[in-house]
Amino acid sequence: MNSPLSGQPLDRVDGPAKVTGRARYAGEYPEPGLLYGSVVSGNVARGRIRRIDCDAALAVPGVVEVLHHLNRPKMAGDDESYEDADAAEGKPFRPLFNDRVLYSGQPLALVVAESLEVARYAGSLVRIEIDAEAHRTDLFAELDNAHDAPAELPGPRGDFAGAFEAAPFKVDATYSTPVEHHNPMEPHASTVIYNADGSLQVHDKTQGTQNSQDYLVKVFDLPKERVRVCAAYVGGAFGSGLRPQYQLTLAAMAALRLQRSVRVTLTRQQMFTFGYRPRTVQRLRLGADAQGRLLAISHEATGQTSRFEDFTEHLVEWSGMLYRCDNVALGYRLVPLDVYTPLDMRAPGAASGVIALECAMDELAQALSLDPLELRRVNFADSNGNEGKPYSSKALLDCYARGALRFGWHSRDPRPRSMQDQGELVGWGMAGGVWEAMQMKASARARLDADGHLWVSSATTDIGTGTYTVMTQIAADAFGMALADVTFQLGDSSLPTAPLQGGSFTVSSVGPAVRQACQALRGKLVAWAKGRYPELAGIDAGAFVVRDGQLQVAGKAYALEAMDVRVDAEPSARRQGFASATHSAVFVEVRIDEALGTLRVSRVVSAVAAGRVINPKTARSQILGGVVWGLGMALQEETQIDHGLGRYMNHNLAEYHIPVNADIGEIEVIFVDEPDDIVNELGSKGVGEIGVVGVAAAVANAVCHATGRRVRDFPLTVEKLLG
Amino acid sequence: MSDVPSAPNTHAIGLYINGEQHHLQVPPWLTLLDLLRDELDLVGTKKGCDHGQCGACTVLRNGRRVNACLTLAIMCDGDELTTIEGLAHGDRLHPLQQAFIAHDAFQCGYCTPGQICSAVGMAREGRARSRAQIQEAMSGNLCRCGAYSNIVAAVEEALPQMGGPRP
Amino acid sequence: MMPFAYSKPDSIEQAVQQAGPDARFIAGGTNLLDLMKENVERPARVIDITGLPLREVRTTANGGLQIGALVSNAELAWHLDVEARYPLLSQAILAGASPQLRNMASTGGNLLQRTRCHYFYDAAVPCNKRAPGSGCPARDGLNRQHAILGASEHCVAVHPSDMCVALAALEARVLVHGRQGEREIPFADFHRLPGATPERDNCLAEDELIVAIALPPPPFVACSHYLKLRDRASYAFALVSVAAGLVVADDNSIAGLRVALGGVAHKPWRDVGLERSMLGRPATRESYAAFADALLRDARPLAHNAFKITLAKNAIIRALTQAQAAEEHP
Known part of the structure; x- marks a missing residue:
């Protein structure tokens, strides 16, 4: 085999599509008769909707429908149906579900119209009266209302209090970090194409097409095979696509109600109306001897969350693992506020927790x-x-x-x-x-065409991380093929199962599945060829090469046959000890x-x-x-x-x-x-x-x-x- | 509800987009950005903020870089527009497009068309030469992936190949 | 945005005839369209003035410069005469917005930029400037970017322009055309303080159109400096900015001094009397510090912007020091 492609600084395989504008993102799929949804957001942090007046909006020519909690199509009533692969503990937010206003900026209605301009304008005409209730949004003012986070923290080890007390050198300091929003350059968007047979094809901005698919299936009680979610290109996400966001729910809701294709794209302002990195206050206590050896570490953090979910992240664990120390105490509490639930955001927990440490x-x-x-x-x-x-x-x-x-x-x-x-x-x-x-469980399929092209696929995404390119390299190496003869497909819920793209575990999870699938396919090819072409029977497998559309062995070319393999990969048992x-x-x-x-x-x-x-x-x-x-x-x-x-x-x-x-x-x-x-x-x-x-x-x-x-x-x- | 103003009447305009003439009927409230994306399916021009705060919608209007989101289509009547789709010649990429790939000057790719069009406009202005000047001149294009160092490297490399007043 | 009628008049007279309470002129559109999308501006008619003959920059008989209202910010900043004779203006323009926006934005429109106050921009919350009488949440809310000078109980917003700060220091005159004819407004009188009517940013009448900016002959050339302080290195509005110009006599005394502040008030902030009182004093850091203290004497901070007082004082001293250095080492 030639020198491996893995380890080489190759250009992105999706580069030409991205620099020429050919790469299409979720809100960029055209469809005849497409309708545009514009979200009407609330301005009250807590309360109940008393009245929604849509008359003026409906009177605008081109407006097809205004959906809200009183006229929306049927949605699941239970909380579990709204839970997704990255859900926090609690009751997930249910868009347009009822009259409860849980945070300022909450979507309260969706105007659907023939053009984006009309939808936006009509949205400004929807009158929503809300009976406001007292709200609390200030973490620092509500610290007394904190409760223990439902996180599996490592238990205390040693005797922090004693060791800290006795330590000759100490630090006791409190740090705070603010709310931050992901703000990927591409605003969240979903294009829901309503097929003639009533099935949905969705282009969603997501870090997990199967997560979005499962969500739609549960929330709208749809057969799984009738919902396909794609995300060929994702314009950044950084965690914002780890959970299905409300534009998906609203676009699907409108498509199902109207039996037409609908797109909902959030405005930049609305990108501040869902998950974010939570504000934290963190107290760090360190005790050390004169040589600097850590004798005691305590990291106590309090983060904000919503009233409906307890969002937790790995905020304090780092203080128990980065350095050697025998006396460690970690604490993590949450303050529920009248805000949306926080959401994993690039290096969730570590980015803010390690600041304090x-x-x-x-x-x-x-x-x-x-x-x-x-x-x-x-x-x-x-x-x-x-x-x-x-x-x-x-x-x-x-x-x-x-x-x-x-x-x-x-x-x-x-x-x-x-x-x-x-x-x-x-x-x-x-x-x-x-x-x-x-490392998570992941699956991949490898398929060799009769014309010698290798197609490898898994339902992961490429949010800009380079997944397309890296998986192509891994596949080419595992099969022993030139890069140009390999295509890696992703971003489609119909492909083999992959975990959410997050946590830096895509290469380590999907990579082994891709590698194993290609190795298995290669094995299958060799076995097939030896059966099909008896003169190859005694030849070492390493001599089999697919090139120029043919199988080439020892200077001779042989016709190929299409074949494929699917594998499921999981972490090795050996890993468990480390x-x-x-x-x-x-x-x-x-x-x-x-x-x-x-x-x-x-x-x-x-x-x-x-x-x-x-x-x-x-x-x-x-x-x-x-x-x-x-x-x-x-x-x-x-x-x-x-x-x-x-x-x-x-x-x-x-x-x-x-x-x-x-x-x-x-x-x-x-x-x-x-x-x-x-x-x-x-x-x-x-x-x-x-x-x-x-x-x-x-x-x-x-x-x-x-x-x-x-x-x-x-x-x-x-x-x-x-x- | 007869007092609710309805969608405005349309006006006829003519645009040269990427060398091609278009005769269009547009309502006054249609922005150039929404025209390109929703009416002409030129989705390479991106909507990142819709308020002139990110540069993802940068196109060249009569050779100058502008934010398409804050430009009314109707006010472009008779203008020449170049979008990201108009930079390459067939399969031959524009030097900037080539340099962006070579330097990995993007990750998610969403700000990329705007960055490239902006750099083309910058080259035409002929003001930015040093690294610091390029950085300032490219600061109207946000990149949340943080590819700035590579963007500057790509622009520095391609700049000498972009002589002449037009892309 | 709201639907609107569109017209494109061929003459200034036509344009001002079409003006009215529900109409807005549009040129670059960089601020107006932004506000229309936020439903802050809701004009029923938009008058496109880009067909008017207002794109000329010419030297006037008295050695000054007259700038057509439709000259773009980029053209103006890079105009040879402006670069050579009014570098302060050039610097200020280039410190603002982004290259794309400067290509679009017009000279006249720059004067009419509206505040960046969060509350003004969010049509879902109260704001006296946007909805008179609805209240001012900024007074007790997020006011880090707000005014320390000249504010009222009704409004604490600041003017966002950089160019205007330089124009204030250069003592530009604003040429406007209305149905009654033309008039000239000294720059200091163009923008107003909020008082009880914060909805009005300036003294333009409904039917008046800015047609040009006139600059008197430059009072200083090399001896000037625009200093802008903001939350990132580029593409951000000023927390504080200073347009400083200086004339230093042979005996190193101050023979001329102009200082305009941006980011601190509802309009570019100057005190001409105070500037005059500095004449004859030594052109030293001590004099600049004394001037800065005096200019900020009446500053009244809000909960989150007291830092602007220190920042403005330090920025004045720095800008004047730089201006002086610019002359000594051109």
Whole structure:
């Protein structure tokens, strides 16, 4: 076989479609007679709908229907039918189900019209009267109403209280992180095509076509074979597509009612009316001896949730697994508010939880007068203390070493305010990052055409992560074929089962299924060929090659026959004895003009240990993107809520700031070698989340180094930096 | 409810889009973006915010980059428009399209047509040359995937190949 | 958006004849269409003025510059005369919006931009500027971006333009045409403070159309600086901005001083009397600091924007220092 394609920085196979505009996203499928739905959103955080007046809207020529809780088609009445593969504990939100108003921005009606302009205009004419009730939206004001999160936290180990009390060096600090919204560039959209036979073909913005399919089947009591959900291209999601969002429910509802094809696309403002990264307040207590060895760690976090679901994420677990420590106590509580339920958002839990841990580590290093990198080295853990299992691999020390070398960390003057350049304060900060390396069950099919093209498929998605490309590489390698002769198909609920695309587990879950399917197909081909062509019987399987539309063996060509194989892959039993995680070390340089409160992140080095990297080009892009996310978290992103109105107010991209091109300095990505034959057969851990983790903490630590000021309330906006 | 204004009357306009003449009847409230996407099925021009806050809808209007979402179609009567669909010559990609692929200057691809059209407009303006200038000149195009470094690399590479006033 | 009738007049006279309470002129459309989509603006008629002959930039008899209302922000910023003689204006324009928006937005329209106050923009909540008498949630709500100067109990919004801050410092005049004919409005009188009628941003009458901006001969050229502070490096509205111009005499005393602030009030903020009082004082950081303190003396912060006072003072000092340096090291 030729040198493997896996490990090579290949261009994206979907690149040409994306740069020419040919790639179609969910809201871009044309259909004759398509109707447009426009969502009418509420402006009250809690209450009951008293009256809906649709007369004016219905009077507009071109309006076909206005759906609301009183006239909607039949939907399931039980909560379970609305639960999806990423549901939080509780009662899922049911769009247009009844008169209850649960949060400001809730969809209360859907106007369906012949054109988008008419639908939007008519939407503005729908009059909805709501009996408002008192609401609560401020996490900080409601901390007394917190309850234990329904999360399976690791139990306390050792004696935190005693060890902390006795520790000679301590940190006790509280950090807060704001609400953030995913804001993928593509707004959520669903095109529901109503087929002549009454079946639905749906183009949905989702990270799981089968999740959306199951949801529609249950909510509208439809036969599964009559609902097909596709997502060929997804314009970013970052977690926002992990649960079916309400545009899907509404579009399907309208299509079923009207027996016509309907598209519903949310406005940018409406992108602020469902899941988000929850606001948190986190108290970190660290105790250490004079050498910096951690004697005690406590991480207690409180996050916001809705009144109808208890959203939990892995917020505090990281503090029990990143470093070695015998006395650990973790706590996690939730405050229900009159808001929508939060939702996993890129590196959920870790992105915000590690901020607190890694800032506290920096504070501890200061208290110890120890280099922050050295403090982390001293506390390196080769096993996961939460689980009591060794790591299948953990090249974090290499991340520290290579990242530090590239960054030039050794020349850092540890004294705050000591490094200045051209009137600016310069600060160097670092932090570690961690994310679990998971593997889920997944299936794949491999099919060889008689003309020698290999088709491999699984119902996963490509939200920009590079799945199309990486799976093509894995398939080509496993079958022993040229890349151009392989097509990987995804984003279709009718394909073999795949998990939601999230949690950085797509390569590690779908990859093995693809590999096994292609290997099995190759075996099947060889067996078939030996039977079909007796002269091949004694030839070694390695000599069989499919090329130029034919089977080629020992210089002779043979006709092919179409055949296929489907496999189900699951984590190996061997994995069970180990913990697996990706790790990173992030080094950041900030330049601050204290008089004006301006901050520029001039350099970032992110050294990542994520097992074997299948495509260094797309993987690097994942880390680059993660770093940009981390910079946004550190400096800009915050969805601001007016607690009097109980409503997010900066619900647009002009005032919800995400980084722009001019914000971004040099970013260097290093993948360290991390062989791992335990985590999965590819040895690959996934890189979607790890790039974000630790970045915001590293920035805050750099700010403290630059200015001597410790900011614990994120994001670090101008007023917190002004001298 | 006779006092409710209904949809406005349509007006005839002519547009040259990607070199092709179109005679269209448009209502005044139709934006260029919705015309391209919903009426002409030129969905390469993206709607990211519909309020001029993201740049995903960037097209070239008489050679200048503009936000199609804040442009009324009716006001483009007689104009020449280039969208992402009009940049390649058959299978031969525009140098920027090629460079975007080579540098992996996108992930999800949704902001990409706007980024590319914006860079074409930027090249025509002839103002941005240094890396910092390119970054500022490309800041009207948000990329939530965070591909900025690669976008700048792609633009830097393609810029010398984009001589002349027109794409 | 609401349905509307569309017309495209051929002459200024026709355009102003068609004007009325339910009509809006449209040129670039960058702000008007944005607001129409939010149902904040709901005109029954939109008058397309892009066919009017208002695209000229010409030097006036007195050595100033007259800029047609339809000149785009990008054209103006990159106009050779503007770059050479009014670099402050060029800098201010380029600090605003995005390249795409600057290609679209017109000179006249820039003056008529409406505030970015969250509450004004969200038609589902009260706002005295959008719906007079409905209340001002910003006063006790999210007011980090709001006014520290010149606000009223009815409205604490700020004007969002960068260009206007420079025009205030340059003492531009606004040429408007109405059914009664033409008039010229000094820039300082064009925008107004909110008072009890925050729904009115400026002094234009219903039938009046901005036709041009006249710039007097430049009072300073190299010795100017536009400094904008915002939440990200580009494509964001100002938290505070400063348009500063300086004339320094041979004895290093201040021979001329202009400072306009953006992001702090319902209009670009200047105090001409205070500027005059600085004449003859040494052109030093101490003088600039004293000036900044005095200009911000009456600042009244809201719950979340007290930082703007410090920021504005520091920004004034920095902008004047830069302006001075620009002359010394052109």
